[in-house]
Amino acid sequence: MLIELIGINKKYDKEVLKVDKLVLKEGLVYGIIGPSGAGKSTLLRIINLLTPPSSGTYYFMGRSLPANGKERLQLQRNMALVFQNTLLFRDSVWNNVAYGLKARGYGRIEIEQRVDALLEQVGLKDLAARRADTLSGGEAQRIAIARAVAFEPKLLLLDEPTANLDPGNIELIEKMIKTLNSTKSITVVMVTHNVFQARRIAHEVIFIHEGNIVEAGPAEQIFTDPKDPRTRDFVEGRMIY
Ligand SMILES: Nc1ncnc2c1ncn2[C@@H]1O[C@H](COP(=O)(O)OP(=O)(O)OP(=O)(O)O)[C@@H](O)[C@H]1O
Numbered sequence: 380m381l382i383e384l385i386g387i388n389k390k391y392d393k394e395v396l397k398v399d400k401l402v403l404k405e406g407l408v409y410g411i412i413g414p415s416g417a418g419k420s421t422l423l424r425i426i427n428l429l430t431p432p433s434s435g436t437y438y439f440m441g442r443s444l445p446a447n448g449k450e451r452l453q454l455q456r457n458m459a460l461v462f463q464n465t466l467l468f469r470d471s472v473w474n475n476v477a478y479g480l481k482a483r484g485y486g487r488i489e490i491e492q493r494v495d496a497l498l499e500q501v502g503l504k505d506l507a508a509r510r511a512d513t514l515s516g517g518e519a520q521r522i523a524i525a526r527a528v529a530f531e532p533k534l535l536l537l538d539e540p541t542a543n544l545d546p547g548n549i550e551l552i553e554k555m556i557k558t559l560n561s562t563k564s565i566t567v568v569m570v571t572h573n574v575f576q577a578r579r580i581a582h583e584v585i586f587i588h589e590g591n592i593v594e595a596g597p598a599e600q601i602f603t604d605p606k607d608p609r610t611r612d613f614v615e616g617r618m619i620y
């Protein structure tokens with residue numbers, strides 16, 4: 380397994396997340412769904428080690444996470460996180476995608492091959508020389524994902540990556556996520572408000588409500604045969620969110 384959370388909780392003024400146990404297996408696409416304020420982004424940030432949990436144990440590939448900051452940074456280098464509106468650097472599209480590879484010390488030829496292939500894959504090869512701050516929202520988000528996966532992380536975390544996009548760009552990004560998962564074996568955890576989107580791309584779905592994982596299981600089961608009435612209400616659109 381890739382990641383295991385045991386007894387993880389997060390308290391701010393009040394407890395916003397409580398996970399008894401969550402296991403993420405390598406090679407799958409996970410969809411995290413749930414109403415606004417349920418704790419989806421908090422869970423993603425804990426997985427990414429951006430937010431320290433208030434208590435509990437975190438395992439990455441069988442190793443429990445030490446308090447030591449250096450080792451935490453090493454683990455973080457296996458993951459990439461993309462938000463709803465990811466800021467690109469004020470540089471060319473090409474340099475944005477190359478950034479993580481340069482930072483990790485890849486050679487020039489390797490960088491050129493990977494960046495060109497990724498720009499081709501996201502359909503933006505023609506825009507390689509353009510300044511990133513002149514891109515449309517959909518183009519920018521495609522570049523943000525290309526930049527995030529250039530170094531082929533083990534884990535790609537996405538927090539509502541298509542929330543503001545039109546259907547054409549949503550389709551492109553969903554296709555991209557599926558291809559990255561199936562050809563590069565990148566494990567994906569995607570938060571989405573959209574249950575239809577989760578159904579389209581996730582193998583496993585995790586439903587969070589008021590800080591608790593109410594139900595998790597194969598996507599087909601969660602959508603056609605949910606065990607918990609709250610899951611049923613949410614996937615059938617009866618829960619207000
Ligand atoms: N830094 C913080 N300080 C205090 N409370 C916080 C903080 N971050 C999140 N919260 C609270 O934790 C709860 C869960 O927030 P979170 O952002 O995880 O929800 P979410 O499921 O991602 O919601 P949305 O769908 O609206 O993005 C919310 O009540 C939120 O106000």
Ligand SMILES: [Mg+2]
Pocket residue numbers: 419420421538
């Ligand atoms: Mg959120």
